[in-house]
Amino acid sequence: MSEQPAGGDLSRLRQLNAAAVLRELRGDQPLTLTELSKRTRLSRASTEDVARDLLGRGWLTEVAPASGSVGRPARRYRFNAGAGRLLGIDIGGHKALALVTDLDGDVLNQSRIEVDPELGRRERLAVLDRCVRKALAGAGVEAGQIWSTGVATTGLVDGTGKVMLSDSLPEWTGVDLGAHVRRLVPGPVRVENDCKLAALAETWRGVARYAKDVVFLLAGLRTGAGLIIDGKLHRGFANWSGEIGALPAAGWQQAPHHLHTWLETAPPGADGFERVFVAARAGDREALAAVRAYVQDLAVGASALVLTLDPQLVVIGGGFSRSADVMVEPLRRELDRWCLRTPEIRVSAFADEGVALGAVRLALDEVESTITTGLRP
Amino acid sequence: MSEQPAGGDLSRLRQLNAAAVLRELRGDQPLTLTELSKRTRLSRASTEDVARDLLGRGWLTEVAPASGSVGRPARRYRFNAGAGRLLGIDIGGHKALALVTDLDGDVLNQSRIEVDPELGRRERLAVLDRCVRKALAGAGVEAGQIWSTGVATTGLVDGTGKVMLSDSLPEWTGVDLGAHVRRLVPGPVRVENDCKLAALAETWRGVARYAKDVVFLLAGLRTGAGLIIDGKLHRGFANWSGEIGALPAAGWQQAPHHLHTWLETAPPGADGFERVFVAARAGDREALAAVRAYVQDLAVGASALVLTLDPQLVVIGGGFSRSADVMVEPLRRELDRWCLRTPEIRVSAFADEGVALGAVRLALDEVESTITTGLRP
Numbered sequence: 001m002s003e004q005p006a007g008g009d010l011s012r013l014r015q016l017n018a019a020a021v022l023r024e025l026r027g028d029q030p031l032t033l034t035e036l037s038k039r040t041r042l043s044r045a046s047t048e049d050v051a052r053d054l055l056g057r058g059w060l061t062e063v064a065p066a067s068g069s070v071g072r073p074a075r076r077y078r079f080n081a082g083a084g085r086l087l088g089i090d091i092g093g094h095k096a097l098a099l100v101t102d103l104d105g106d107v108l109n110q111s112r113i114e115v116d117p118e119l120g121r122r123e124r125l126a127v128l129d130r131c132v133r134k135a136l137a138g139a140g141v142e143a144g145q146i147w148s149t150g151v152a153t154t155g156l157v158d159g160t161g162k163v164m165l166s167d168s169l170p171e172w173t174g175v176d177l178g179a180h181v182r183r184l185v186p187g188p189v190r191v192e193n194d195c196k197l198a199a200l201a202e203t204w205r206g207v208a209r210y211a212k213d214v215v216f217l218l219a220g221l222r223t224g225a226g227l228i229i230d231g232k233l234h235r236g237f238a239n240w241s242g243e244i245g246a247l248p249a250a251g252w253q254q255a256p257h258h259l260h261t262w263l264e265t266a267p268p269g270a271d272g273f274e275r276v277f278v279a280a281r282a283g284d285r286e287a288l289a290a291v292r293a294y295v296q297d298l299a300v301g302a303s304a305l306v307l308t309l310d311p312q313l314v315v316i317g318g319g320f321s322r323s324a325d326v327m328v329e330p331l332r333r334e335l336d337r338w339c340l341r342t343p344e345i346r347v348s349a350f351a352d353e354g355v356a357l358g359a360v361r362l363a364l365d366e367v368e369s370t371i372t373t374g375l376r377p
Numbered sequence: 378m379s380e381q382p383a384g385g386d387l388s389r390l391r392q393l394n395a396a397a398v399l400r401e402l403r404g405d406q407p408l409t410l411t412e413l414s415k416r417t418r419l420s421r422a423s424t425e426d427v428a429r430d431l432l433g434r435g436w437l438t439e440v441a442p443a444s445g446s447v448g449r450p451a452r453r454y455r456f457n458a459g460a461g462r463l464l465g466i467d468i469g470g471h472k473a474l475a476l477v478t479d480l481d482g483d484v485l486n487q488s489r490i491e492v493d494p495e496l497g498r499r500e501r502l503a504v505l506d507r508c509v510r511k512a513l514a515g516a517g518v519e520a521g522q523i524w525s526t527g528v529a530t531t532g533l534v535d536g537t538g539k540v541m542l543s544d545s546l547p548e549w550t551g552v553d554l555g556a557h558v559r560r561l562v563p564g565p566v567r568v569e570n571d572c573k574l575a576a577l578a579e580t581w582r583g584v585a586r587y588a589k590d591v592v593f594l595l596a597g598l599r600t601g602a603g604l605i606i607d608g609k610l611h612r613g614f615a616n617w618s619g620e621i622g623a624l625p626a627a628g629w630q631q632a633p634h635h636l637h638t639w640l641e642t643a644p645p646g647a648d649g650f651e652r653v654f655v656a657a658r659a660g661d662r663e664a665l666a667a668v669r670a671y672v673q674d675l676a677v678g679a680s681a682l683v684l685t686l687d688p689q690l691v692v693i694g695g696g697f698s699r700s701a702d703v704m705v706e707p708l709r710r711e712l713d714r715w716c717l718r719t720p721e722i723r724v725s726a727f728a729d730e731g732v733a734l735g736a737v738r739l740a741l742d743e744v745e746s747t748i749t750t751g752l753r754p
Contacts, residue, residue, distance in 0.1 A: 156717070165717070213614055227685070229606050236687025237590055240718050244684045247715050249626045249677050300626050304681045307621045308604070310613025338624050340533070340542070341617050 017042055017050045022059065022079060030063045030078040051077060058083040081106065084147035085139070086367070087185060088360030089132060090353075091153050091177070092194060093117045093168055093221070096127045097356045098135035103147070103367060105205070105360050109139035110353070121171035125180055132184055143185045148370075150362030151181050151191040152198075152355045154222065156240050161191035168222055188366045194218070195242055197358025198348070199226025200233050202315045204361045206354065207346040213311040215343075217302055219327070220319035221273070223252040225305060250301030255294050262290035277323035292330055299334030306339045317348035394419055394427045399436065399456060403481075407440045407453040428454060435460040458483065461524035462516070463744070464562060465737030466509060467730075468530050468554070469571060470494045470545055470598070473504045474733045475512035480524070480744060482582070482737050486516035487730070498548035502557055509561055520562045525747075527739030528558050528568040529575075529732045531599065533617050538568035545599055565743045571595070572619055574735025575725070576603025577610050579692050581738045583731065584723040590688040592720075594679055596704070597696035598650070600629040602682060627678030632671050639667035654700030669707055676711030683716045694725035 020040040025031060031039070037047040054060040061080040065073030081104035088099040094117055100109045111134040113127050136143060155166030161178015181189045199216035202208035208216070214228035225242040227234040234241050245252035259276050266275065266287075279287035306314065316324055316331070324347040335342040348354055397417040401408060408416070414424040431437040438457040442450030458481035465476040471494055477486045488511040490504050513520060532543030538555015558566045576593035579585040585593070591605035602619040604611040611618050622629035636653050643652065643664075656664035683691065693701055693708070701724040712719040725731055 225685075229611065230609070232607070234606065234686070237689040237720065238687055238718055241685065241687040243687070243717055244681055246684055246717055247677070247680050249628070250681060251626070300624070303624050304621055304627060305685060307623055308602075308618065308682060308685055309611070310615055310618040310620070312614040340620055340623055341615055343614065 014050065014053070017046055018054060021047065021050045021054065025060065025077060025079040030076040032074040032076050034074060036077070079103070084367070085141050085145045086360055086363040087132065087135070087146045087149040088356045088358075088363060089128065089149065089151045089181065090194065090197075090356035090359060091124065091128050091151065092355070093154060095352070096124075096131035097353065098131045099353075099356050099360055100135050100139035100141055100146075101360050103364070105357075105364055107360075108141070109135050110356075111135035111138055118170060121175055124169070124172075125175070128180075129184060132181075146185045146187055148187050148363040148366040149181060149185050149189045150197070150359035150364075150366075151177055151189060152194040152359040152362075153177055153191065154194050156243070157191050157193050158239060161189060163191075190362050190366055192359070192362055193224075193226075193239075193242070194355045194358075195224035195226040196233055196235070197226070197362060198317050198350075198354040199228050199315070199358070200361050201350060201354040201358035202317070202348060203228050203231070205357065206315070207349055208313055208315050211311075211313040213309060214313045214315060215302070215305045215309060215311045216315045216317060217298070217305075218318035219298060219316055219321060221256060222318075223255055223298060223301070224318075225301075227305075227309065228311075229309065244301050244304055247301075250304055251297035251299075252301045255297035258290045258293035258297070262287055273319070274323070277320070277326055280326045281323075288326075291326055295327055295330040296334055299331055299338065302331070303335055303338035306335060306341075306343060310341065311343050314343050314345045315348055316345065317350065317354050319352060321348050322351065391427065391430070394423055395431060398424065398427045398431065402437065402454060402456040407455040409451040409453050411451060413454070456480070461744070462518050462522045463737055463740040464509065464512070464523045464526040465733045465735075465740060466505065466526065466528045466558065467571065467574075467733035467736060468501065468505050468528065469732070470531060472729070473501075473508035474730065475508045476730075476733050476737055477512050477516035477518055477523075478737050480741070482734075482741055485518070486512050487733075488512035488515055495547060498552055501546070501549075502552070505557075506561060509558075523562045523564055525564050525740040525743040526558060526562050526566045527574070527736035527741075527743075528554055528566060529571040529736040529739075530554055530568065531571050533620070534568050534570050535616060538566060540568075567739050567743055569736070569739055570601075570603075570616075570619075571732045571735075572601035572603040573610055573612070574603070574739060575694050575727075575731040576605050576692070576735070577738050578727060578731040578735035579694070579725060580605050580608070582734065583692070584726060585690055585692050588688075588690040590686060591690045591692060592679070592682045592686060592688045593692045593694060594675070594682075595695035596675060596693055596698060598633060599695075600632055600675060600678070601695075602678075604682075604686065605688075606686065621678050621681055624678075627681055628674035628676075629678045632674035635667045635670035635674070639664055650696070651700070654697070654703055657703045658700070665703075668703055672704055672707040673711055676708055676715065679708070680712055680715035683712060683718075683720060687718065688720050691720050691722045692725055693722065694727065694731050696729060698725050699728065 024039045033047050037044050060077045063076050063078050081102040084103050086101045090097040095115055096113045098111050099107050101107050111131050113131045115127050154168050156164045158164050162176045163172055166172035177191045178189050195218045208214045212231045216226040218224040223245050227242055244250050262276050276287050280291045401416045410424050414421050437454045440453050440455055458479040461480050463478045467474040472492055473490045475488050476484050478484050488508050490508045492504050531545050533541045535541050539553045540549055543549035554568045555566050572595045585591045589608045593603040595601040600622050604619055621627045639653050653664050657668045
């Protein structure tokens with residue numbers, strides 16, 4: 001396995017041709033040169049040229065000819081997802097989560113370490129380091145084999161990977177997460193806000209795969225949003241999109257207080273917020289009222305997003321999405337009340353791993369842009 | 378002058394080549410075949426082929442060779458904006474406005490008829506008809522010379538040109554504006570919401586020309602929004618984007634009431650809402666308080682849009698934008714209060730003609746898609 005993707009001196013035209021060939025080969029089917037030439041509309045000669053080059057770089061592999069073919073069977077090629085490894089990291093309030101995947105984003109190892117929400121910057125970064133080492137060891141992968149890394153964090157992140165603002169983690173504003181992670185792994189490291197990456201994961205491999213305009217709602221201890229517009233993650237001019245929760249009128253700041261208040265008066269139990277949803281599911285009237293009040297506040301900001309963007313789909317993710325059975329119908333009723341058109345509502349199937357998966361997608365974006373630009377060493 | 382653009386049997390490749398050539402010729406400079414070939418990266422032969430074809434169709438004209446050139450001067454070509462005419466219509470609560478333009482969107486004639494806001498559907502459509510006839514006559518253009526028409530209206534519009542919902546014009550919900558206008562002019566007719574088209578006009582020829590992400594605020598008797606995202610008009614899944622004003626928490630429904638209330642107690646005058654801004658400008662304390670209360674409500678919804686999208690630019694248009702000098706600073710202060718990052722604020726320079734200009738842009742989009750697809754007869 002090569003340590004780093006080769007590249008660098010493809011001409012612009014050959015880069016585009018290579019990208020076209022790789023795009024066709026990202027599907028499930030291996031393809032012959034004839035099929036590739038037809039699909040890419042490149043000449044046979046150009047197709048052969050590109051395929052030879054990509055084979056040399058390890059991006060393609062040859063697979064056994066189709067059985068039952070008559071005469072000399074044509075060679076078939078597929079994308080070599082094993083050529084490199086990707087790393088996706090989610091560093092949040094309560095956990096660090098690291099995924100090591102192949103170039104298709106298929107997970108080879110997943111490591112999780114629970115984190116005390118009150119932990120300071122140094123201690124939290126130390127947990128991140130341990131989590132990454134554990135994931136690499138679990139996948140049997142050296143740091144040098146990681147081609148590209150995506151990092152998700154709460155808070156607003158700038159283009160270099162620095163946390164510009166975090167109001168939920170202690171000492172987190174100002175941390176240069178990009179620089180920190182670059183010390184752990186070679187290759188490019190990109191850092192992005194967790195809600196944005198969770199939205200990306202839903203359109204990549206989740207319940208929003210078919211949709212071009214999506215509002216992703218992170219419903220949990222914090223409330224947040226990530227926006228997919230015209231099939232792309234919407235970042236905004238300074239990468240500060242999706243922050244409607246900062247507006248008091250949107251209701252998100254007060255939303256979890258209804259659940260807190262119920263928890264304060266309820267008999268103690270081990271599983272935190274989960275308890276109020278369990279009690280509501282069991283028919284406890286006060287728990288039901290607390291959940292309803294929470295959803296009413298959540299729905300104000302959610303309606304603002306829906307009325308603004310008119311998305312095809314709203315996806316509910318985050319910790320509370322496990323309790324979607326008691327949340328979705330009340331939320332739909334509230335959206336019906338405020339919105340001109342209530343979009344379809346779906347619940348994330350990723351439990352709390354969507355954010356890290358979005359970080360993998362970010363790493364993969366970087367690799368795919370490498371293919372088309374040849375900028376990597 | 379041809380009555381309709383020719384087209385129809387260009388092969389797909391030639392369509393793309395033709396589009397590439399026309400794109401280069403939409404600039405100010407006439408270009409030689411050598412220059413065109415270099416810029417489009419088409420072969421000399423293909424460039425000649427396309428240019429001959431486009432000359433025949435009337436899309437190009439030859440211009441006099443550059444003076445002072447040595448030897449036999451090369452022929453130069455430019456886009457023939459006079460080959461056809463476009464029509465842009467704005468049918469609103471208080472006026473009908475029609476623009477006849479060339480294919481560059483340069484206005485040949487502009488006609489306006491004031492409308493009583495209480496007018497019913499038939500009467501309002503009759504005014505629209507008169508306004509269109511007046512504009513055509515003023516430009517010396519027959520209906521048959523109109524290649525493409527854009528229509529702007531208040532309310533939500535579907536893809537066929539039908540008004541799905543209008544809460545501000547009597548009997549307007551359900552009117553098939555597309556079908557009505559198709560009886561007046563041949564060629565394609567596209568209908569769109571007025572706020573969306575005003576936003577489009579700002580990015581095309583207005584103060585938002587340089588920006589990719591723009592929130593356009595229509596500030597007037599009604600409040601509305603149009604969104605430009607990643608350089609394109611954002612329509613949404615059912616074309617119902619930008620409707621955050623429907624949410625009471627956004628403040629836009631109550632915003633104009635502060636101005637109404639002041640007007641009720643103020644000495645009568647002829648110029649409606651303008652009076653409160655005039656009085657505020659002159660330092661009348663109660664008028665200033667009314668404007669401030671209006672801006673405070675406007676800013677809640679505006680902040681929701683800014684926090685959601687993180688645009689580069691907010692553009693203030695609509696009737697009240699003439700009074701921007703008393704509105705913009707208070708608005709900026711309110712945005713500073715609620716938003717994490719206050720974008721630049723600019724005031725539309727279009728008075729109340731931006732909407733009709735956006736309708737022209739819509740008509741032009743149609744013509745340009747014709748160029749690339751050759752679908753027109």
